[in-house]
Amino acid sequence: MRCELPDADATEQLGARLAESVRPAVIYLRGDLGAGKTTLVRGLIHALGYTGRVRSPTYTLVEPYACEPCPVFHLDLYRLADPEELEWLGLRDMLGEPALLIVEWPERGSGVLPPADLTVYMEYSGNARLARLVPATEAGKLLLGTVRSRTPDITR
Ligand SMILES: Nc1ncnc2c1ncn2[C@@H]1O[C@H](COP(=O)(O)OP(=O)(O)OP(=O)(O)O)[C@@H](O)[C@H]1O
Ligand SMILES: [Mg+2]
Numbered sequence: 001m002r003c004e005l006p007d008a009d010a011t012e013q014l015g016a017r018l019a020e021s022v023r024p025a026v027i028y029l030r031g032d033l034g035a036g037k038t039t040l041v042r043g044l045i046h047a048l049g050y051t052g053r054v055r056s057p058t059y060t061l062v063e064p065y066a067c068e069p070c071p072v073f074h075l076d077l078y079r080l081a082d083p084e085e086l087e088w089l090g091l092r093d094m095l096g097e098p099a100l101l102i103v104e105w106p107e108r109g110s111g112v113l114p115p116a117d118l119t120v121y122m123e124y125s126g127n128a129r130l131a132r133l134v135p136a137t138e139a140g141k142l143l144l145g146t147v148r149s150r151t152p153d154i155t156r
Helices: 007-020 038-048 084-086 093-096 136-148
Strands: 001-004 023-028 062-065 074-076 098-106 119-125 128-136
Touching: 001 007, 007 038, 007 128, 007 136, 023 038, 023 136, 038 074, 038 098, 038 119, 084 093, 119 136, 128 136
Parallel strands: 023 098, 023 119, 074 098
Antiparallel strands: 001 128, 062 074, 119 128
8 A cells, every 4th residue: 555645644644553453463664864754653643542742762773662452562673783782672571562663764674684574665755755564564554544444535
């Protein structure tokens, strides 16, 4: 599925639509620096009711959110030197409970990170952005359910 995202609000809205079907899963966010990955996560986490600031975990690499119906772990692996470092970040614990892992720069964790249920590819389109959402599992398809049915305005 492709979504045209004319501005940052539209990117947040896409995150909010994903939040409606949120479930334990692994989402990869792929795209260049500034493509809008953190913006999408912000929309998702705010839609789950978190009212604080959602910042990029640039230096901590992971930020946990105690949300319902499951905890959310936002990972930004841009500064991960080696996939093995994921153990030090507590990946085992994150995967030890039903949780949503949403991961920027998943390629940096290749080989250690579990495979994606859903991959969101984000790219520049002039000043706007395009998102392509590609499910890989049943959980990934279920995550897309609400995007498909409730956002005819931003999808084509
Ligand atoms: N659809 C959009 N159209 C225009 N600007 C957008 C859109 N979505 C997000 N932005 C803007 O792009 C900038 C970068 O966004 P963001 O930090 O989410 O990118 P990122 O992919 O997380 O980058 P990084 O790889 O550095 O973590 C922000 O200023 C944000 O408001
Ligand atoms: Mg980011």
